[in-house]
Amino acid sequence: MSNENQELRKAGLKVTLPRVKILQLLESASEQHLSAEDVYKMLLEAGEDVGLATVYRVLTQFEAAGLVIRHNFDGGHSVFELDRGDHHDHMVCTDTGQVIEFHNEQIEELQHQIAEEHGYELTGHSLVLYVKKKDS
Amino acid sequence: MSNENQELRKAGLKVTLPRVKILQLLESASEQHLSAEDVYKMLLEAGEDVGLATVYRVLTQFEAAGLVIRHNFDGGHSVFELDRGDHHDHMVCTDTGQVIEFHNEQIEELQHQIAEEHGYELTGHSLVLYVKKKDS
DNA sequence: CTAATTGCAAAAGCTTTGCAGCGCA
DNA sequence: TGCGCTGCAAAGCTTTTGCAATTAG
Numbered sequence: 001m002s003n004e005n006q007e008l009r010k011a012g013l014k015v016t017l018p019r020v021k022i023l024q025l026l027e028s029a030s031e032q033h034l035s036a037e038d039v040y041k042m043l044l045e046a047g048e049d050v051g052l053a054t055v056y057r058v059l060t061q062f063e064a065a066g067l068v069i070r071h072n073f074d075g076g077h078s079v080f081e082l083d084r085g086d087h088h089d090h091m092v093c094t095d096t097g098q099v100i101e102f103h104n105e106q107i108e109e110l111q112h113q114i115a116e117e118h119g120y121e122l123t124g125h126s127l128v129l130y131v132k133k134k135d136s
Numbered sequence: 137m138s139n140e141n142q143e144l145r146k147a148g149l150k151v152t153l154p155r156v157k158i159l160q161l162l163e164s165a166s167e168q169h170l171s172a173e174d175v176y177k178m179l180l181e182a183g184e185d186v187g188l189a190t191v192y193r194v195l196t197q198f199e200a201a202g203l204v205i206r207h208n209f210d211g212g213h214s215v216f217e218l219d220r221g222d223h224h225d226h227m228v229c230t231d232t233g234q235v236i237e238f239h240n241e242q243i244e245e246l247q248h249q250i251a252e253e254h255g256y257e258l259t260g261h262s263l264v265l266y267v268k269k270k271d272s
Numbered sequence: 273c274t275a276a277t278t279g280c281a282a283a284a285g286c287t288t289t290g291c292a293g294c295g296c297a
Numbered sequence: 298t299g300c301g302c303t304g305c306a307a308a309g310c311t312t313t314t315g316c317a318a319t320t321a322g
Contacts, residue, residue, distance in 0.1 A: 014296055016302060036287080051304040056287060058302095072211035076312095077286060091254065100254055107246050111265055114238055115227065120267035123230055127263045129247055131256035150276060150321055172312080187279040192312060194277095212287095213311060 011065035018050045022058050026068065026082045033071070033079045033090075033099045073128060089127040096133075147201035154186045158194050162204065162218045169207070169215045169226075169235050209264060225263040232269075 004023045005015045013019060025042055026034070034042075040055045059080050062068040068080045073092060089107075091100040107127070115122040140159045141151050149155060161178055162170070170178075176191045195216050198204040204216045209228060225243075227236040243263070251258040 014301060016296070018303070049304090053288075053305075054303055060288095072208060075208035075211065075214060078211060091251065091256065093256065094259060100256075102250055102254070104246060104250055107243055110240060110243050110246075114240055115265055115267045118227065118236060118238070118267075119270060120227065120229065120236075121270050122265055122267055124266040125264065126266075128261065129251055129258055130260040130262075131251045131254075131258055134255060134257050152277065152321070154278070185279090189280075189313075190278055196313095 007067060011062075011067060013061060013065065017048075018054050019058050019061075021046075021048050021050065022055065023062070023067070026080070032081050032101075034081070035077050035079050037077070039080070071126075071128075089129075091129040091131050094130050094132050143203065147198075147203060149197060149201065153184075154190050155194050155197075157182075157184050157186065158191065159198070159203070162216070168217050170217070171213050171215050173213070175216070207262070207264075225265070227265040227267050230266050230268050 002020075004020050004027070007023065008015050008019055021043060022039060025039060025046075029042070031038075036052065036055050036059055039059070040050070040052045043050045043055070059068060059070070063070050063080070067083060069083050071079050071081070071090070073079060073090070086103070087108075088101040088103040091102060092098070093100070111125055112122050138156075140156050140163070143159065144151050144155055157179060158175060161175060161182075165178070167174075172188070172191050172195055175195070176186070176188045179186045179191070195204060195206070199206050199216070202219060205219050207215050207217070207226070209215060209226070222239070223244075224237040224239040227238060228234070229236070247261055248258050
């Protein structure tokens with residue numbers, strides 16, 4: 001039994017063709033931050049006959065199951081990435097659209113501290129740096 | 137001549153009723169983070185006859201003019217706040233929806249540092265902490 | 273007077289949902 | 298077999314746009 005199938009079962013989801021295909025795609029895609037539309041198009045190009053609505057449904061289920069993380073970088077559309085367990089934030093190049101991942105423990109700690117100082121408990125956060133190449 | 141009128145002129149925008157009303161509303165609203173829909177409804181309640189499309193257009197112009205800042209907290213819709221010149225980030229309580237502003241110079245510096253380390257220049261950022269009351 | 277601005281309604285994106293049929297367990 | 302899942306098309310939401318009428322300077 002393949003790895004994908006196990007992950008799906010563990011998530012309480014039936015092992016169906018669309019789900020397996022989407023999970024495989026997310027695991028193998030060179031580009032790690034895909035929109036639902038991206039996933040849909042890549043499946044079509046790969047000859048898989050999956051509906052866009054199903055892509056949305058499956059990605060939403062994967063998110064609920066903790067398999068993927070959904071980001072709302074700018075607004076307009078969401079992008080999804082596989083949750084590999086290593087938390088990181090993102091840097092988006094405003095010229096090329098390229099997405100760079102980074103992790104900074106100091107910032108993580110400061111965030112907790114700030115929440116504490118205001119009498120709150122940090123449950124999550126979203127940090128996106130918008131950058132451009134230094135010579136452009 | 138009122139303060140609002142001057143600000144509009146400075147931004148190169150004609151002083152029209154919808155623009156003045158929206159600017160006044162943003163300056164006086166107790167709630168500082170309003171969606172276009174919020175602004176629209178508040179204007180209607182105040183007896184002002186402004187179209188929703190105009191609200192969107194005006195807010196977008198204000199953003200371009202640097203009068204307001206647009207945030208995409210969660211996705212789905214944007215919220216706007218007057219740019220008072222004091223940069224800050226936001227904390228959103230996931231229970232109450234309350235928005236708390238904060239500023240942390242250390243985090244700001246770290247962000248620049250991180251961009252630099254990757255060979256980029258920081259042009260902007262979005263940091264939102266999702267929190268909840270400690271005793272809930 | 274003239275170009276900018278507005279309101280309305282229609283359109284555009286992204287995402288969700290209803291429903292009948294199909295497929296996994 | 299039965300319930301979950303899928304595909305399609307339609308609907309929902311926020312936001313944008315076309316256009317004729319209106320208004321500021």
